[in-house]
Amino acid sequence: MNEHRLIARIEGALEQRGERIVRSVGEDAAVVRASGAAVTSIDTLVEGVHFKLSTHSAADVGHKALATALSDLAAMGAGAGEVYASLAVPGELAEERVLELVAGMEELAKRTGATIAGGDVVSAPTLMISVAVTGWASDPQALAYRDGGRPGDLLGVTGELGGAGAGLILLEGLDAALPRAEREALETAVPEGERARLLARHRRPEPRLEAGRALAAAGVTAMIDLSDGLATDAGHLAGRSGVSARVRLAELPIAPAVAAVASAAGREPAELAASAGDDYELLVAVAPDRAEAASAAAEGAGTRLTWLGELSGGEEGRVELTGRDGLPVELSGYAHR
Ligand SMILES: [Mg+2]
Numbered sequence: 001m002n003e004h005r006l007i008a009r010i011e012g013a014l015e016q017r018g019e020r021i022v023r024s025v026g027e028d029a030a031v032v033r034a035s036g037a038a039v040t041s042i043d044t045l046v047e048g049v050h051f052k053l054s055t056h057s058a059a060d061v062g063h064k065a066l067a068t069a070l071s072d073l074a075a076m077g078a079g080a081g082e083v084y085a086s087l088a089v090p091g092e093l094a095e096e097r098v099l100e101l102v103a104g105m106e107e108l109a110k111r112t113g114a115t116i117a118g119g120d121v122v123s124a125p126t127l128m129i130s131v132a133v134t135g136w137a138s139d140p141q142a143l144a145y146r147d148g149g150r151p152g153d154l155l156g157v158t159g160e161l162g163g164a165g166a167g168l169i170l171l172e173g174l175d176a177a178l179p180r181a182e183r184e185a186l187e188t189a190v191p192e193g194e195r196a197r198l199l200a201r202h203r204r205p206e207p208r209l210e211a212g213r214a215l216a217a218a219g220v221t222a223m224i225d226l227s228d229g230l231a232t233d234a235g236h237l238a239g240r241s242g243v244s245a246r247v248r249l250a251e252l253p254i255a256p257a258v259a260a261v262a263s264a265a266g267r268e269p270a271e272l273a274a275s276a277g278d279d280y281e282l283l284v285a286v287a288p289d290r291a292e293a294a295s296a297a298a299e300g301a302g303t304r305l306t307w308l309g310e311l312s313g314g315e316e317g318r319v320e321l322t323g324r325d326g327l328p329v330e331l332s333g334y335a336h337r
Contacts, residue, residue: 042133045061150241229275
């Protein structure tokens with residue numbers, strides 16, 4: 001790999017956006033005009049741990065690396081700003097694949113108004129992408145945090161759950177040496193269009209930046225993005241807020257195609273939707289008298305809030321999941337704190 005040539009080609013594929021940037025790629029360091037509150041998060045994806053090049057295109061990987069980092073900004077209610085990407089690239093990976101990866105990142109950056117303002121390329125035994133993002137808000141008080149939830153707050157979630165988890169089950173069906181009957185059951189579980197949608201949900205998650213800003217402005221008391229799965233992330237929000245959470249599994253917004261894939265894989269749809277990660281929807285806690293404003297804010301941002309539970313006093317960080325009958329449900333593979 002000729003690192004200098006590759007870096008020059010990457011720089012040629014990037015565009016600058018917005019008035020904040022004074023210098024970006026090509027300088028020793030990026031220079032950005034700062035005002036208000038800077039919100040920074042970093043995420044790393046490693047081949048074989050977070051993705052496989054056998055089931056993800058290079059562009060998918062670039063998209064996903066940036067999307068997961070931007071999702072953390074969405075969860076704060078910040079607008080996307082600058083992106084700094086460090087690529088560790090195996091020698092045998094063609095330069096064109098690396099440029100496709102950068103193009104996947106740049107396409108999402110463009111759509112979200114972010115600028116890839118700097119980074120680094122090194123040789124390594126495994127493909128690894130570290131993405132640091134900086135978002136901006138007028139004021140720290142304009143942001144939403146995990147720790148503001150109070151007993152009596154309603155829990156709401158944007159969009160639909162379980163799509164990424166069902167997509168992963170389909171991908172593993174494509175990839176793994178599954179018994180033939182199981183593979184066929186998965187292959188015929190959903191029509192082609194739905195199948196493509198679920199695979200995209202896993203390969204190309206969408207950070208809910210607009211919804212995050214709108215919900216923070218609507219006065220949610222706490223917010224988190226769903227990277228580890230609803231049950232786990234609700235526990236994070238509740239724990240940081242010093243309260244417990246109750247989630248009614250029957251209220252989860254699950255797409256019909258997710259139920260079909262879950263059944264083919266011998267899983268309970270609501271259990272899959274509550275435990276599978278990578279949906280990158282937003283979970284919010286809202287005081288009851290702000291619930292209507294929060295719903296309207298989500299709709300204004302092109303999504304929908306589904307109310308599925310509430311916060312209460314009690315053991316900090318505990319999440320009680322209840323079934324249709326109102327009785328507690330234990331998720332397999334999910335441990336209460
Ligand atoms: Mg997060």
